[in-house]
Amino acid sequence: MAGLNALLAVAVLVGLVWLFRWVAAGRHTVWVSALYLLVPGAIAVSQAYRFGPAWAVPVTWAVLGLGAPLAMVALLLGRFRIVAVQPAFLRQYVRHAAQVDGPQYIGLCVFSTGVISLTIAEPFRRGLFSLEAGCQLCFLEDQVKRIMGEDTPAVAEYRAHLRAGSNRNVIIKRMQPDAPWQVVMRSEDTARDPLRASACPVHGPLTAGAR
Known part of the structure; x- marks a missing residue:
C-alpha cells in the first residue's frame, strides 16, 4: 500500500x-x-x-x-510582451489558422498604439505584435478579405466603426468544419479608441477624428 x-x-x-x-x-x-x-x-x-x-x-x-x-x-x-514582426510573418499565422480543419476562432484587434492583438484557437496562439512595416489597419482588413473574400461587407462595416471613432475586435470564426466563416465585431474596453493611421492614404482620413 x-x-x-x-x-x-x-x-x-x-x-x-x-x-x-x-x-x-x-x-x-x-x-x-x-x-x-x-x-x-x-x-x-x-x-x-x-x-x-x-x-x-x-x-x-x-x-x-x-x-x-x-x-x-x-x-x-x-x-503583455510585444513582439516586432514583419507583416509576412504574422500573415503566415493567420493563413495557417484559416487552413485548419474543424472549428476555428481568429481574433484580430489593432490598439490605438498600433499594436496588433492576435488570438487563434487551433493551434492556440495569443500575443501582441508590432508590425515593422505597413499599415496595421490595412493588415487587419487584408486578413479578413483573405478568409472571407475580396467582396466581403465586413471591411466596409469595420471602416464605418473607424470613421465613427470606435475601435473593434474583429473575430473570424467557424463553428463546424463544413460551416461558412462568420465575422463578428466586438467593442473592447481595453481598446475603445482606433489607431490614427495618419500615414495611410486609406485609413488616414477615416481615423483623422480619432483621439
Whole structure:
C-alpha cells in the first residue's frame, strides 16, 4: 500500500508540473488561470496529507510554492510582451489558422498604439505584435478579405466603426468544419479608441477624428 501511495504522490506532482506549463501558455484569463492553480493545488495538498508518504507534504508544498508563481509570471510576461514582426510573418499565422480543419476562432484587434492583438484557437496562439512595416489597419482588413473574400461587407462595416471613432475586435470564426466563416465585431474596453493611421492614404482620413 505504501508503494502505491508513493506512486500516486509522484503522479500528482507530475500533474502539477504539467498544469504549470499549461497555465504559463496563457490559454485563459489571469483570473481563470489562478483558479486552475488554486483548486488542483488544494486537492494535491489534501491528497498528500491524507494518503501520501511522509515526504509528499513538504515536496508538494515546495512544488506549489515555486511552480505556481513562476507559471503566473510566465503567463503575465507572455500576455503583455510585444513582439516586432514583419507583416509576412504574422500573415503566415493567420493563413495557417484559416487552413485548419474543424472549428476555428481568429481574433484580430489593432490598439490605438498600433499594436496588433492576435488570438487563434487551433493551434492556440495569443500575443501582441508590432508590425515593422505597413499599415496595421490595412493588415487587419487584408486578413479578413483573405478568409472571407475580396467582396466581403465586413471591411466596409469595420471602416464605418473607424470613421465613427470606435475601435473593434474583429473575430473570424467557424463553428463546424463544413460551416461558412462568420465575422463578428466586438467593442473592447481595453481598446475603445482606433489607431490614427495618419500615414495611410486609406485609413488616414477615416481615423483623422480619432483621439
